[in-house]
Amino acid sequence: MELAVFREYLPAYARAALATLGIAALGIVLATAVGLVTAVVQYAQVPVARRVAAVYVELSRNTPLVVQLFFLYYGLPKVGLVWGSGTCAVVGLGFLGGSYMAEAFRSGLDAVEPAQTQSALALGFGPALALRHVVAPQAVALATPAFTANVIFLIKETSVVSIVAYPDLVYVAKDYIGTDYNTAEALFLLVVFYLLIVLPVSLGAAALERRVRRAGFGA
Amino acid sequence: MTALHLIPEVAPALAPVAGPVVGPVVGPGADVAAAVTPDAGPAARPAPPALSLRGVRKEYPNGFVALDDVTFDVAEREIIAILGPSGCGKSTLLRCVNGLEPIQAGTIALDGASVTGPGTDWSEVRQRVGMVFQNYELFPHLTVLGNLLLGPLKVQKRAKAEATERALELLARVGLADRAGDYPRQLSGGQKQRVAIVRALMMQPEVLLLDEITASLDPEMVREVLDVVLELAADGMTMLIVTHEMSFARAIADRVLFLDAGQIVEQATPDVFFTAPATDRAKQFLNLFEFRTPTKKTASGRGVGHRGDGARPERQPRGPTPWPSQPTPRPTAHRPS
Numbered sequence: 001m002e003l004a005v006f007r008e009y010l011p012a013y014a015r016a017a018l019a020t021l022g023i024a025a026l027g028i029v030l031a032t033a034v035g036l037v038t039a040v041v042q043y044a045q046v047p048v049a050r051r052v053a054a055v056y057v058e059l060s061r062n063t064p065l066v067v068q069l070f071f072l073y074y075g076l077p078k079v080g081l082v083w084g085s086g087t088c089a090v091v092g093l094g095f096l097g098g099s100y101m102a103e104a105f106r107s108g109l110d111a112v113e114p115a116q117t118q119s120a121l122a123l124g125f126g127p128a129l130a131l132r133h134v135v136a137p138q139a140v141a142l143a144t145p146a147f148t149a150n151v152i153f154l155i156k157e158t159s160v161v162s163i164v165a166y167p168d169l170v171y172v173a174k175d176y177i178g179t180d181y182n183t184a185e186a187l188f189l190l191v192v193f194y195l196l197i198v199l200p201v202s203l204g205a206a207a208l209e210r211r212v213r214r215a216g217f218g219a
Numbered sequence: 220m221t222a223l224h225l226i227p228e229v230a231p232a233l234a235p236v237a238g239p240v241v242g243p244v245v246g247p248g249a250d251v252a253a254a255v256t257p258d259a260g261p262a263a264r265p266a267p268p269a270l271s272l273r274g275v276r277k278e279y280p281n282g283f284v285a286l287d288d289v290t291f292d293v294a295e296r297e298i299i300a301i302l303g304p305s306g307c308g309k310s311t312l313l314r315c316v317n318g319l320e321p322i323q324a325g326t327i328a329l330d331g332a333s334v335t336g337p338g339t340d341w342s343e344v345r346q347r348v349g350m351v352f353q354n355y356e357l358f359p360h361l362t363v364l365g366n367l368l369l370g371p372l373k374v375q376k377r378a379k380a381e382a383t384e385r386a387l388e389l390l391a392r393v394g395l396a397d398r399a400g401d402y403p404r405q406l407s408g409g410q411k412q413r414v415a416i417v418r419a420l421m422m423q424p425e426v427l428l429l430d431e432i433t434a435s436l437d438p439e440m441v442r443e444v445l446d447v448v449l450e451l452a453a454d455g456m457t458m459l460i461v462t463h464e465m466s467f468a469r470a471i472a473d474r475v476l477f478l479d480a481g482q483i484v485e486q487a488t489p490d491v492f493f494t495a496p497a498t499d500r501a502k503q504f505l506n507l508f509e510f511r512t513p514t515k516k517t518a519s520g521r522g523v524g525h526r527g528d529g530a531r532p533e534r535q536p537r538g539p540t541p542w543p544s545q546p547t548p549r550p551t552a553h554r555p556s
Contacts, residue, residue, distance in 0.1 A: 118319055119356035123370040123422055124346035133373055137360045 005185045009176060016172040017193045023086060023166065024155045024197075027093025031154060032147075034094055035101020042102070043109045044131070053102070060099035066160050068092045073164040089161035089168075097154045104150055108143025109135060144212045148205030155198055169193050267331030268292035269457045270316065270348075270426050275325035277308070277315055277481070285311040287481040289325070293426070296455045300462060300472035300489065304504055308481040309461040313428040316459065317341075317348040329425070346374065349424030353431040355411040357403040363390070363414050364399040367421050375422065382421070389417045393447050409440030413447055420451075427451065429460045433467075445471075465508050469493050477501045 038056065041049045060068075072088040083091070112135045120130035162171035169190055176186040270293040277286035285308045293299055301309045314320040316327060318334070318341040326335045334344045357366050367386040371377040390396050393413040403411055412432055419427060429448065433441040445467050451458065452471050462468050468475065468489065475492040477485040479500045485492065496502050 113356075115352065115354065115356050116358065119352060119358075121319060121341075122317060122345055122350040122352075123418070124342045124374045125370070126342050129373055133369055134358055138358075141360065 002182075002185065005180075005182050006189065009172075009182075009185065009189055012172050012176075013169065013189050013193050016167055016169045017197060019166070020155075020158050020168040020193075021197060023089045023093065023161060023168070024158045026090045027097060027158070028151055028154050030090060030094030031097025031101045031150070034098030035103075035105055038098060038102035039105035039109060040131070042106055044127070057099040057102055060095055061103075065092055065096045065157055066163055068095055069161065069164045085161070085164045085166040088164050089158070089166045092161070092164075093154055093157060096157065097150060100150045100153065101147065104143045104146035105139065107146060108139035108141075111142045112138045141212045145209050148208060152198060152202055152205065155201060156194070159194075266295065267328070269295040269297070269330060270459075271326075271328040271331070272316070273326045273328075275312075275315060275327060276323050277311055277320060278323045285481050286315065286322070289478075289481075289483055291476060291483065291486065293457060293459065295425075295457055297473050298452055298456075298458045298460065298471055299474050299476055300460050300468035301476045301478060302462070302465075302468060302492075302504070303478035303484075304507075307478045309478055310430050311481075312478070313350065313430050313459060313461055316426075316428060317345050317350055319350075342374065346370075346422045347424055348426045348428060349419035349422055350428040350430065351412070351415050351419050351432050353434045355403070355408070355415045355435075357411055357415055357418070359403050362400050362402055363395070363406070366403070366414060367418050370418070370422050386417070386421060389420055390414075392450070393417055394443070407440060408436045409443045412436065412440075412444045416444070416447055416451075426457045426459065429458060429462070431461050431463065433462065433464055465493070465505075477504065479504075 038053045041053045069088055069092045072083060072092055073085065076083060116134055116138065117127075117130050120134040121127070125134065158168055159170045161168050162174065165171070173186045173190040177183050180186075272292075273290050275286055275289040276284070278284050289308075289312060291299075301312060303309050311320060315322050318339065322335065326333050328334065329344065329347060334341075357363075358369065361369060364383070364386055367390070368379070368382050371382040371385075372379060387396065387399060390399055393416065395410060395413060395417075398406060398410065398414075403414070406414065416432070432448075433444050436444065441464065445464065448458070448460070448467075449471060460468065460472065470489075472489045475485075475487055475489050476483055477487075477492065477496075477498070477500070485496060485498045485501045487497070492501065493505065496505060
């Protein structure tokens, strides 16, 4: 491995890392929003929507992200919807992550004792108010470990978006390998950059979990 | 109004007060309660019972009948102890009164106005009928003060300053003035239950339902909670109390309802009920709380004497053991993680 090669590749990797972070962040935000809606719809047993949510969760969790991205990138144009690779990447991550987030939130909601809702109802809270002020805050804390695991999972899942030509870290690495045959250097940098991105997130997640646990509940 | 009372002073409906009093006049923020009181004309008609149940039936989807034709009235300021063996429907009865369980037949009326129609605003009813649970059910993510303020602020939209002042006042009354900033997990069971009572009072209810509120407590904490309830009684709070504390029920209740298998088997004043119960079921039930010194086994093998001394020992059907059959409660209420 040659140092000069690293120096030459660094700027491209740095740009790609930012691009990776960008779609990861947007994808996670989208996934969280989708997951929240899906979980609440299932928790509140909204008549039709809960079935839609159930179908979505199964569809999303039981198909690979690569296939979902292919569908968005190559399939949608057939019905006149042409999205750029960035949009496809974010929507794909949101679609996949949404179901994982939904399951995380749902497990949190389910873990809150039903008696808590009863106690809120007995005070005159309506079901929506009880969910918002009593159940949700507890559920969020309970779901935090699963949520942070999903965040890390989704960041790592961005590594497949190069198949729809999004210029992320893997894309750059494959590019350099293909053009320069500097396989070792390119892959080494790939590892380093993923660690640079994911490790801080991991540490942050651990800190967050500790904090939630300390603020944690229980008698 | 004296600031030190546990409950907002209720204009004594039965007392010979001068001047027409329309509906119960309750403290600040209780306009909700006053507004819904049906036109309780000035003193001409007798006041309707604070709470009235007529032929209430609760049947679960699996066909189990938890309550069958339950009928009784509760006068304002009256305290009713509901006793009965486990599974007789005591708790279900309370949960039906504030609509946590729907009923299949009968009517429930608050101050003469039915709350069992299809258009019932349960949120409004539940503000008028407070409930305290066996396992406290404080909100673990909120401090004591947060627990007390959540309902007044979010449901009743009261001013924070007023509600906070009231909360601190009530906390002081139950001896927890210094715990406002603590989280429920930092409190003992007895302290939690006192906070739960205050939380129910914060909504300024007209009737309070107490569902075995000492059943999860260590014995030495039962007293501090029951003392609070006694104070409430002295202040004139109307209460329905489900309890296994027989001596407490006897001391506090104006009337005892004895339930068995979903029906009111016996109604009496505590003195009559505890000394001369009319029904066999009530006698059997009360016997469960009597302990006698076990006599040494005799040759005949019969050991424990029976209450009906003198007479031939009755053959008791195999039944509950002679101690309260409640399972030992878990020492902690909630432990979600």
